[in-house]
Amino acid sequence: MLLIHKNHETLSQAVAERVAKVVQDKPDAVICLPSGNTPLRLFEILVNQHEIGEIDFSRCTFVLLDEWLDMDGQDEGSCRYWIDKELLNPLGFQPEQIIAFDAKSGDLPGECERVNQKIKELGGFDLVVLGVGMNGHLALNEPGTPFDCYAHVSALDPMTAEVGQKYFTKQTPLTEGITLGLRHFLEARELIVMASGEAKAPVMKRALEGEVSEDFPASLVQKDEKILVMLDEAAAGN
Numbered sequence: 001m002l003l004i005h006k007n008h009e010t011l012s013q014a015v016a017e018r019v020a021k022v023v024q025d026k027p028d029a030v031i032c033l034p035s036g037n038t039p040l041r042l043f044e045i046l047v048n049q050h051e052i053g054e055i056d057f058s059r060c061t062f063v064l065l066d067e068w069l070d071m072d073g074q075d076e077g078s079c080r081y082w083i084d085k086e087l088l089n090p091l092g093f094q095p096e097q098i099i100a101f102d103a104k105s106g107d108l109p110g111e112c113e114r115v116n117q118k119i120k121e122l123g124g125f126d127l128v129v130l131g132v133g134m135n136g137h138l139a140l141n142e143p144g145t146p147f148d149c150y151a152h153v154s155a156l157d158p159m160t161a162e163v164g165q166k167y168f169t170k171q172t173p174l175t176e177g178i179t180l181g182l183r184h185f186l187e188a189r190e191l192i193v194m195a196s197g198e199a200k201a202p203v204m205k206r207a208l209e210g211e212v213s214e215d216f217p218a219s220l221v222q223k224d225e226k227i228l229v230m231l232d233e234a235a236a237g238n
């Protein structure tokens with residue numbers, strides 16, 4: 001289902017309402033929210049609601065979407081560093097509430113299996129919110145990733161390596177990542193794909209109207225009517 005909001009602010013408010021509803025209905029919800037610029041205002045709204053006691057994440061589990069290989073929360077520019085700073089620390093998440101890939105592990109297939117297993121034990125995701133990359137990727141599921149895969153190591157597309165530089169203060173080679181799989185997203189009880197700004201308009205047009213194909217992971221949004229695509233007018237091409 002496609003929902004178009006006037007601007008970035010109203011889009012962020014609307015997604016925040018959905019997050020709040022999931023957490024109110026199920027205080028021990030298993031949730032996953034994306035990195036990137038798109039959710040920054042959403043995060044501010046959630047942090048503000050937390051600070052005034054309107055939302056309580058204290059029983060939730062947060063699963064991190066992805067990580068650059070060989071990086072962890074100590075590395076500035078890592079996904080963990082970024083989401084700790086922007087969301088998990090301000091919301092007061094405790095380490096035991098967080099599931100994240102160890103992208104420095106010497107056994108990456110085992111690490112994928114560990115995270116898959118944890119998610120399974122928790123009963124799957126109550127809510128996953130995703131942004132969309134300029135090449136149509138979801139998390140680090142790059143073009144060509146099978147729709148039916150769970151966690152895996154991914155060889156990064158040159159566009160992802162280039163766009164990813166925005167997280168780093170100096171040029172950083174990015175060649176591989178470790179990520180939740182598209183099947184995790186399809187199996188989530190609620191899946192929201194959000195995009196904002198005119199740069200995303202051609203990406204979202206292809207996702208919504210183009211062929212459903214593993215060549216363009218964001219086309220997954222057409223696979224299930226229940227998936228919510230939430231855009232601002234600019235990303236909708238209006």
Ligand SMILES: N[C@@H]1[C@@H](O)[C@H](O)[C@@H](COP(=O)(O)O)O[C@@H]1O
Nearest residue numbers: 034035036037038131132133139
């Ligand atoms: N791995 C992240 C994705 O999870 C994110 O959705 C995408 C879009 O980022 P932005 O919202 O900044 O456009 O960027 C990165 O590649």
